[in-house]
Structure formats: structure tokens, C-alpha cells
Amino acid sequence: MLVADIMSTRVVTVNVSDSLCHALATLQKERIRHLPVLDGDRLAGILTDRDLRDMSPAVLREENIERLSKLRVGEVMKSPPITAHPLDPVEDAARLMYVHRIGCLPVVKEGALVGILTETDILRCLVELMGVSRPSSRLEVVVPDTPGHLASVASVIRDFGVNIISVITPASKKEGFRSLVFRIATIDPRQIKQAVTALGYEVIWPPDKR
Amino acid sequence: MKAAYIHSERFLSYRFGKEHPFNPLRLELARSLMTDMGLLFPQEIILPRPASERLLRTVHSPQYVNIVKRLGQGEKMDASLFGLGTEDNPVFPDMHRAGSLVVGATIRACAAVARGLVLHAVNLAGGLHHAHRACASGFCIYNDISVGIRLLRRHYRMRVAYVDLDAHHGDGVQWEFYDDPDVLTLSIHENGRYLFPGSGGIHELGEGPGLGFSVNVPVEPFTDDESWIWCFDSVVPRVLSSFRPDIIVLQFGCDAHYLDPLSHLSLTSTAFIHAARSIHQLSHRLCAGRLVVLGGGGYDVFSVVPRIWTLLWAELSDRIPTPDTPPDWRARWRGISPLPLPVRLRDENTPKCQVPVFEVNRLTVARLLDSLHWL
Numbered sequence: 064m065l066v067a068d069i070m071s072t073r074v075v076t077v078n079v080s081d082s083l084c085h086a087l088a089t090l091q092k093e094r095i096r097h098l099p100v101l102d103g104d105r106l107a108g109i110l111t112d113r114d115l116r117d118m119s120p121a122v123l124r125e126e127n128i129e130r131l132s133k134l135r136v137g138e139v140m141k142s143p144p145i146t147a148h149p150l151d152p153v154e155d156a157a158r159l160m161y162v163h164r165i166g167c168l169p170v171v172k173e174g175a176l177v178g179i180l181t182e183t184d185i186l187r188c189l190v191e192l193m194g195v196s197r198p199s200s201r202l203e204v205v206v207p208d209t210p211g212h213l214a215s216v217a218s219v220i221r222d223f224g225v226n227i228i229s230v231i232t233p234a235s236k237k238e239g240f241r242s243l244v245f246r247i248a249t250i251d252p253r254q255i256k257q258a259v260t261a262l263g264y265e266v267i268w269p270p271d272k273r
Numbered sequence: 274m275k276a277a278y279i280h281s282e283r284f285l286s287y288r289f290g291k292e293h294p295f296n297p298l299r300l301e302l303a304r305s306l307m308t309d310m311g312l313l314f315p316q317e318i319i320l321p322r323p324a325s326e327r328l329l330r331t332v333h334s335p336q337y338v339n340i341v342k343r344l345g346q347g348e349k350m351d352a353s354l355f356g357l358g359t360e361d362n363p364v365f366p367d368m369h370r371a372g373s374l375v376v377g378a379t380i381r382a383c384a385a386v387a388r389g390l391v392l393h394a395v396n397l398a399g400g401l402h403h404a405h406r407a408c409a410s411g412f413c414i415y416n417d418i419s420v421g422i423r424l425l426r427r428h429y430r431m432r433v434a435y436v437d438l439d440a441h442h443g444d445g446v447q448w449e450f451y452d453d454p455d456v457l458t459l460s461i462h463e464n465g466r467y468l469f470p471g472s473g474g475i476h477e478l479g480e481g482p483g484l485g486f487s488v489n490v491p492v493e494p495f496t497d498d499e500s501w502i503w504c505f506d507s508v509v510p511r512v513l514s515s516f517r518p519d520i521i522v523l524q525f526g527c528d529a530h531y532l533d534p535l536s537h538l539s540l541t542s543t544a545f546i547h548a549a550r551s552i553h554q555l556s557h558r559l560c561a562g563r564l565v566v567l568g569g570g571g572y573d574v575f576s577v578v579p580r581i582w583t584l585l586w587a588e589l590s591d592r593i594p595t596p597d598t599p600p601d602w603r604a605r606w607r608g609i610s611p612l613p614l615p616v617r618l619r620d621e622n623t624p625k626c627q628v629p630v631f632e633v634n635r636l637t638v639a640r641l642l643d644s645l646h647w648l
């Protein structure tokens with residue numbers, strides 16, 4: 064999955080010469096937390112609600128109100144911003160956000176701002192990957208972490224004519240093993256479990272009935 | 274007459290095959306047990322008619338109905354996109370007719386209650402809650418529940434509370450009425466992370482005007498009577514009372530029983546009796562007794578289904594069953610049951626849950642109630 068697949072293409076921006084008050088109002092009106100800042104049509108920086116909050120106690124005292132209204136976005140924004148490319152893999156973009164502890168990445172292509180990727184987009188992506196998109200049952204098998212085992216379990220499922228909706232393969236708690244967690248499009252995975260067990264694999268789910 | 278029982282021997286035609294887990298013989302086992310125990314009388318039985326195509330199309334797409342008909346008449350085609358001809362829902366002769374009869378029976382039950390002919394009506398062949406608009410799923414071809422609720426809405430203008438106690442999430446009904454504030458769907462089921470179909474999380478609350486009118490209580494695998502009853506009592510009376518329905522439709526699948534081969538819940542007759550009594554009483558308190566009860570899952574057709582559904586009927590007909598099943602009944606079915614038929618009507622073993630699920634279920638219910646703003 065690429066950044067282009069999950070980013071938002073409707074981006075609310077401000078300009079370097081806009082007042083900070085205007086930026087604050089925009090964040091509140093649009094109910095967003097990140098504002099890419101443009102200088103002409105070039106991306107110059109990023110302004111977040113956190114930048115505004117962090118400066119508040121110092122700046123927002125009464126004698127400073129006047130100064131605040133004169134302050135420009137370009138004086139407060141983070142620059143240069145950390146950006147992503149639409150063809151970056153989602154996992155790389157997520158790593159950037161995690162490592163730099165930031166909540167969003169403006170997406171830039173050939174110098175132009177084409178979208179924005181926020182932590183909400185990443186979480187939605189995770190929910191969809193881990194979640195269940197179509198009626199299906201869970202089948203969890205532990206296999207040795209060597210070539211061929213995913214294929215042999217998958218071919219059992221194929222032989223039953225059952226569709227695989229998703230599969231994730233996290234490392235197992237057991238050293239040298241891997242978990243295969245399938246969602247398979249059947250209400251009754253008992254026979255598939257039996258056939259997989261017959262191949263010598265340990266089926267963790269569904270459990271045996273007493 | 275207080276309660277009616279919809280029944281036909283032709284329900285046996287809804288059959289996917291010899292080895293298939295959905296076995297309609299359970300309906301005969303249940304009905305004969307009720308009769309032999311002196312709990313069900315001929316004058317209480319109503320014969321169903323197949324539902325018309327016009328009624329089916331209030332829920333299902335014309336194209337889907339057409340495909341079900343053609344497959345049932347022997348036409349060969351790949352209908353897996355419609356969920357048919359699959360491992361779960363194989364094609365069988367005259368499947369359109371068999372499916373329509375189940376829907377017709379639910380329509381009969383809904384109409385009899387809505388028109389005040391009886392207070393309660395039961396169709397244990399119904400409860401096929403997984404069928405979608407244009408897709409068969411989980412042994413369900415036509416969704417008799419959705420068609421019945423559609424009729425109650427359009428023709429009788431009733432606000433409908435649908436309660437689904439099957440071990441599996443009542444997905445087909447939920448999605449059909451997801452944006453409708455006049456149909457409340459409430460499903461208690463094994464958490465979809467572990468059991469088919471996977472949906473039914475507490476965050477599925479409805480959409481648009483229907484937001485808040487889909488309610489889901491996903492319970493942990495191995496949940497036992499004590500914890501399940503606690504969840505039921507914490508959610509069902511409260512949600513139904515504040516919804517103030519004109520009629521209650523109850524799906525009483527019994528596959529959450531500890532002996533059922535398809536789920537991983539650990540209920541006994543105690544939980545099912547409790548739920549039947551509670552909803553029965555709620556129907557009298559909230560909507561003048563108007564209650565339609567449908568079947569659903571239940572895959573231990575000899576040891577579990579006849580007992581649980583007999584206890585259900587006894588509750589609705591205000592009759593008190595004897596503790597034991599009659600010897601005549603056991604003798605009648607001895608030849609085909611792989612195990613000896615049960616002697617006691619109620620479960621005597623009560624499996625205690627070995628895993629600490631009560632705490633997780635409590636948290637689930639607390640989070641759910643937090644998000645139900647209209648209560």
C-alpha cells in the first residue's frame with residue numbers, strides 16, 4: 064500500500080504571510096490539527112495546533128495580544144517540513160512519523176503539495192488491515208519459520224474451495240515459528256482445521272471442543 | 274389463543290445435503306418433543322405459505338432471487354459472488370421454494386401478532402440472519418427476519434426491536450436496517466475476532482438517522498451462564514425500555530450452548546431460560562405482549578436444540594414442563610441419533626469458564642453503554 068492510496072487530497076493550507084490569528088481560526092473552523100504553510104505555491108513549512116499551544120502561555124498574556132495579532136505564520140511554523148512522496152510505502156511514512164514524533168506528513172510531488180497524511184489515516188489503514196471486511200472465520204496456525212508452510216496451509220484451504228479474505232503472519236511466541244492468522248470465508252472451519260492438523264501443524268484457533 | 278406455532282413438514286426441504294451441519298430434522302425433533310411432553314397442541318399450529326416474490330424483493334435484489342430460482346432448477350453457473358454453490362451454501366433442488374417457505378412462515382408469524390390474532394408467534398425454521406440483499410451467507414439464503422421486519426414497518430407502521438441471541442452476529446439484519454431509527458437491532462454474540470462473521474463490534478452503532486439504533490454486545494469465547502446473563506441483564510432491558518417498541522422480534526438461535534460444535538461459548542439451559550423469560554416479560558411490559566420468536570443456529574440437533582426450543586415454547590405458552598423427556602420421544606429418535614437422547618430437559622452439567630472472561634465482558638458492556646447517548 065502506498066501513501067497515495069490512503070492520504071487525503073483535500074488539504075487546507077495557510078500562507079507564510081497570514082496572521083497567526085487567521086491560522087488559529089482556520090484550525091478551529093476546519094476541526095483539524097495540522098496546517099501546511101505555502102509560500103506562493105511552494106511548501107514552506109508546517110504549523111500544528113501543538114506549535115500554537117506550546118507558545119500560548121508565554122505569548123497569550125494580555126500585553127502580548129497586540130504582538131500576537133501582528134505575528135505571521137512564517138515566523139512560527141516548523142521549517143523545513145518533513146514530507147512524504149505519494150509513491151512512498153505506507154510503512155515507511157509511518158516510520159517517519161514515529162521516529163520524528165510528528166502527527167502528519169505533507170505529501171509533495173515535483174515540488175507541489177498534493178496531499179496530507181495524518182496519524183488518523185495510518186490508524187484507519189491499520190484498522191482495515193487487521194479488521195474483518197467480509198463475513199469470515201478465524202483460522203490460526205503455528206508453522207516452522209522456513210519456506211513453504213504458508214503455501215501448504217493455503218492449498219488446504221483452496222482444496223476446500225474456500226476463499227481467503229486476509230492473512231497476517233506475525234512472529235510466534237515460540238522460537239523459530241511463525242503464526243499464520245487467516246480469515247476464511249466459511250462459517251464452519253472444522254474440516255479445514257482437521258486437514259491442516261493432519262499435515263502436522265498446530266491449529267491454535269478454532270480450539271477443540273471438549 | 275395466546276401463542277401460535279408455525280410449522281410444516283415441508284420445512285424439511287430446506288436442506289443443503291446429508292453431511293451439512295444445518296439439519297432441518299432438528300425442527301421435527303423439537304416439535305415432537307413439545308407434543309410428547311404435552312406442551313404443544315394441534316390447534317396452536319399454523320401452516321405457512323411460501324412468501325411471494327414481491328415480498329422477497331422488499332429486501333433481496335430481483336437479480337439475486339432470479340439466480341436462486343435458476344440454480345434450484347438445475348441450471349449450472351458460477352454463483353460464488355452471490356454466496357451460492359459454496360462450501361457453506363451448496364445448491365440444492367428447489368432451493369427458492371424452500372427458502373420462500375421459511376420467509377412465508379416468518380411473515381405468517383409477524384402478521385398474526387401485528388393483527389392481534391395471537392400475542393406471541395414462533396417460527397423455529399426462521400431466523401436466517403446472515404443472508405444479505407444479494408448474497409447468501411452462513412447457511413442463510415433468504416433473510417426471513419429482514420423481510421418480516423420490512424413488512425412490520427411498511428404495512429403495520431410499527432417500531433420494531435430486534436433481539437438476536439445466536440452465537441453469531443446478526444449481520445444481515447443489522448446492515449439492512451443500519452440507517453433506520455425505527456428498527457433497533459441488538460445482537461449478543463461471540464466476539465467476531467474469534468467467530469464468524471467477524472462484524473458486531475461495539476463501535477457498530479448505526480449510521481445517519483439510525484445512529485445509536487444498532488447495538489452489539491460481543492462476548493469473549495468461553496463465556497459461561499453467569500457472565501452472559503450479567504451482560505444480557507445490563508443491556509437488553511435498558512435498551513428495549515428506552516426504545517419503546519411496538520413489537521419485539523427475537524432470534525433464538527441456540528448455538529451458544531456449550532455442546533454446540535460451531536461456537537466457543539459455554540451456555541447451558543439456565544441462560545436460555547433466563548433470556549426467554551426476560552424477553553417474554555419485557556414484551557408484556559413494553560408492547561402489550563407482541564412478540565415474534567424465530568429460530569437460528571443450533572448444530573447439536575439431538576442433545577441440545579430440541580431441549581432448548583422446548584423450554585422456550587414452554588415459557589411463551591405459560592406451561593411448566595416436567596423435568597424429564599418422555600421415553601416415547603427418546604424411543605422415536607433412537608435409531609438415528611449417534612448418542613443416547615437426553616433424559617433431562619435442563620442441563621445438569623454447568624461448565625465453569627476456565628479463562629477470566631468476565632472482566633473483559635464487563636469492560637465491553639461499560640464501553641458500549643458509554644456510547645449509547647440516547648439511553
Ligand SMILES: [Zn+2]
Nearest residue numbers: 439440441570
Ligand atoms: Zn449462529
